[in-house]
Amino acid sequence: MATKERIDKQHRYPWPVIETAVQLYFHENMTYRSVSEKMLAHGVEVSHKTVYEWVQKFGNNVDQKSRKRIPSYEIEESYVKCNGEWKYMYRANDRQSATLSICMREKRNMAAAKSFFKKSLDSL
Numbered sequence: 001m002a003t004k005e006r007i008d009k010q011h012r013y014p015w016p017v018i019e020t021a022v023q024l025y026f027h028e029n030m031t032y033r034s035v036s037e038k039m040l041a042h043g044v045e046v047s048h049k050t051v052y053e054w055v056q057k058f059g060n061n062v063d064q065k066s067r068k069r070i071p072s073y074e075i076e077e078s079y080v081k082c083n084g085e086w087k088y089m090y091r092a093n094d095r096q097s098a099t100l101s102i103c104m105r106e107k108r109n110m111a112a113a114k115s116f117f118k119k120s121l122d123s124l
């Protein structure tokens with residue numbers, strides 16, 4: 001039976017603590033000291049230098065892992081005139097401002113929003 005090698009081998013803290021600190025740094029746009037203070041508030045005493053080392057060592061793994069789980073895009077809604085008629089335009093943009101999907105509806109209601117989200121999530 002092959003054993004999976006741990007990427008946090010020879011570290012004092014368990015992987016969930018390391019992963020949480022790195023995610024705080026990337027996703028909450030916090031400084032290393034802020035991450036250290038937030039971890040201390042949750043009962044984990046870690047220096048900002050250690051958080052820096054974790055981000056340098058595990059940053060790519062954690063960032064890629066979280067990107068796969070949670071799609072990141074912005075939704076814009078505007079009211080535009082198209083062929084002489086006013087319509088609601090929904091547009092989804094990714095992190096690089098590339099348009100993922102566009103949807104135009106005459107009414108602004110729950111059914112229009114649900115169909116747009118379903119369509120945009122299926123395209124990812």
